Amino acid sequence: MAIRPFQVSRSSSVRPWxxxxxxxxxxxAVTAATLGLGNPALAGDPFRxxxxxxxxxxxxxxxxxxxxxxNYAKAADLLEEAQVSEANEPLIYPMLALLAQYExxxxxxxxxxxxxxxxxxxxxDSQPLRSNLYSAVAEFVEGAYILSDEGDGxxxxxxxxxxxLRSFNASMAAARKIDKDDPELNLLEGxxxxxxxxxxxxxxxxxxxxxxxxxxxxxxxxxxxxxGYRILDKHDKGIAAVEAGLAAQPNHAExxxxxxxxxxxxxxxxxxxxxxAQKHFDLALAQSEVLPKxxxxxxxxxxxxxxxxxxxxxxxxxGFMKQAIRDSGDSPWGPAVLPQx
Numbered sequence: 549m550a551i552r553p554f555q556v557s558r559s560s561s562v563r564p565w566x567x568x569x570x571x572x573x574x575x576x577a578v579t580a581a582t583l584g585l586g587n588p589a590l591a592g593d594p595f596r597x598x599x600x601x602x603x604x605x606x607x608x609x610x611x612x613x614x615x616x617x618x619n620y621a622k623a624a625d626l627l628e629e630a631q632v633s634e635a636n637e638p639l640i641y642p643m644l645a646l647l648a649q650y651e652x653x654x655x656x657x658x659x660x661x662x663x664x665x666x667x668x669x670x671x672x673d674s675q676p677l678r679s680n681l682y683s684a685v686a687e688f689v690e691g692a693y694i695l696s697d698e699g700d701g702x703x704x705x706x707x708x709x710x711x712x713l714r715s716f717n718a719s720m721a722a723a724r725k726i727d728k729d730d731p732e733l734n735l736l737e738g739x740x741x742x743x744x745x746x747x748x749x750x751x752x753x754x755x756x757x758x759x760x761x762x763x764x765x766x767x768x769x770x771x772x773x774x775x776g777y778r779i780l781d782k783h784d785k786g787i788a789a790v791e792a793g794l795a796a797q798p799n800h801a802e803x804x805x806x807x808x809x810x811x812x813x814x815x816x817x818x819x820x821x822x823x824x825a826q827k828h829f830d831l832a833l834a835q836s837e838v839l840p841k842x843x844x845x846x847x848x849x850x851x852x853x854x855x856x857x858x859x860x861x862x863x864x865x866x867g868f869m870k871q872a873i874r875d876s877g878d879s880p881w882g883p884a885v886l887p888q889x
Contacts, residue, residue, distance in 0.1 A: 595730075595731040595732040595735070595763075595765065596730070596731060596732070601675055601677075601678060602675075603634075603637055603639060604630055604633065604634030604637045605634075606626050606627075606629045606630035606633055606634055607626075607627075607630045607634050607637045607639050607640055609626050610622075610623045610624075610626035610627045610630060610640075610643060611623075611639065611643065613626060614643060614646075615768060616767070616797060616800075617799075617800075618799070618800050618801035618802055618803075618835055618838070618839065619835070619838045620647065620650075620838055620839055620840055620881070621837070621838040621880075621881050622838065623643065623647075624647060624880070627640055627643055627644055627647075636667055636670055636671075637667065638664050638667030638668050638670075638671065638678070638682040638685075639682075640663075640667075641660040641661075641663040641664040641667065642660065642664055642682075642685050642689065644656075644660050645657045645660040645661065645664075645689050647840070647880075648660065649692070650840035650842050650843060650880075651840070651842070651880060652842070654692075654693050654696040654697070654698040654699060655693075655698055657689055657692060657693050657696075658689075658690065658693040658699075660689060661686045661687075661689035661690040661693065662686070664682055664685055664686040664689065665682075665683060665686035667682065668680075668681075668682035668683045668685075668686060669683075676726055677723050677726045677727055677730060677732075677733070678732075680719045680720070680722040680723035680726070681719070681720075681723050681732065681733065681736065683715075683719040684715075684716045684719035684720050684723070684736070685736075687712045687713070687715040687716040687719065688712065688716055690712055691708075691709045691712035691713065691716070694708045694709045694712065695709050720733075720736075720737060724737075729762065731762065731763050732763070734759040734760065734762045734763040735759075735760065735763035735768060735769060735772065737759055738756050738757070738758075738759030738760035738761075738762075738763055738769075738772070738773075739756075739760065739772040739775075739776065741755060741756035741759065742756040742757070742760070742772070742773070742775075742776030742777075742779070742780075753776075753780060753782075756776065757773060757776075760772060760773050760776075766792075766793075766796060767793045767796045767797045767800070767803075770789045770790065770792045770793030770796075771789075771790070771793050771800075771802070771803055771806065773785075773786075773789040774786045774787075774789040774790040774793065774803075774806050774807075774810070775806065777789060777810075778806065778809060778810055778813070781813070783810050783813050783814050784814075786806075786810045787807065787810050787811070787814070790803055790806050790807045790810065791807070794807065799835075801831070801832045801833075801834070801835040801839060802832065802843075804828040804829075804831040804832040805828070805829070805832040805847050807825075807828040808825045808826070808827075808828035808829040808832065808847075808850070808851070808854070809825075809850065811824045811825035811828065812825040812850070812854055815854075815857070819857075822854055822857050822858045823858065825854050826851065826854055826855065826858060829847060829850065829851035829854060830851070832847050833847055833848065833851065833886060836872075836881075836882035836883060836884070836886055837881055837882055837883070837884050838881060838882075839881065839882050840880060840881065840882070841872065841873050841876040841879065841880060841881055841882045841883070842873065843882070844872050844873075844876075844881075844882030844883070844886075845868075845869035845870065845872045845873045845882075846869065848868050848869055848872050848886060848887065849865045849866060849868060849869035851889070852865035852868050852869075852889055853865050855889050863889060868887045868889065871887045872886060872887055875887070
């Protein structure tokens with residue numbers, strides 16, 4: 549799965565529908581699965597204000613570090629501890645799968661999908677809603693592996709991936725029967741519907757947004773809405789969603805990254821947007837030491853392209869990305885000192 553969610557564009561629409569669906573499945577898999585799932589109820593369930601569901605304290609802390617603070621390094625340490633003390637918590641494994649995706653370790657993703665499914669089965673009697681949700685997540689992560697270069701690839705693996713999509717839909721339908729208004733369910737379902745609306749004309753974007761509006765926590769719902777609107781080339785709506793998210797999470801690195809991308813797209817018609825985009829690229833890169841190094845490299849590359857448009861001076865933007873990755877050495881996190889444009 550070489551395509552990350554915020555790198556997909558409507559240019560994919562020139563491909564046959566089957567390839568578009570395969571790319572949609574691959575790109576949404578880990579992000580929808582991991583960003584949409586977490587139930588830190590021991591200290592406050594971020595999705596449900598009433599009837600919270602149980603989760604381990606270490607897993608909760610890892611979830612907050614990753615998705616509220618954009619601190620992947622801290623989250624990785626906490627997940628290592630959670631695997632020892634809270635091994636039966638299914639949320640651990642999708643988050644580990646996301647970290648593996650950033651490292652392009654697709655074989656590890658497959659293993660985490662299996663562990664997610666096992667943990668989901670273990671809570672089937674006590675937490676049937678979460679059990680079905682995490683069963684769906686396992687299918688998506690496996691679909692991502694199948695479509696990756698280490699799996700069957702996007703062409704040979706499409707049939708298998710579509711089978712995973714059917715299993716995903718079955719598990720989601722089972723969760724919907726338990727509580728169709730559950731905020732966590734609406735977050736995952738709204739986001740996947742948003743992606744599908746970019747590739748399948750029968751899927752309603754408005755219905756997807758409606759589900760995300762019933763989802764929680766709000767900063768995640770806003771981020772995912774912004775990602776969806778970016779794919780749909782609805783940049784004004786995407787910017788509005790991201791700005792609402794930044795109002796609650798002003799230091800969220802990846803939300804600044806998404807804001808920069810949306811402003812860059814707007815700059816095609818209004819060049820003044822390039823300056824705004826550059827500001828948000830810089831804000832995203834301010835946290836380079838705690839972000840995955842490949843993400844840092846990608847942000848740096850796009851910032852370089854934006855700078856080229858600002859001053860008309862050509863640069864080796866791919867070279868800057870590679871240098872940032874090299875400068876991280878064996879560390880999975882970005883370098884403290886970034887290459888100068």
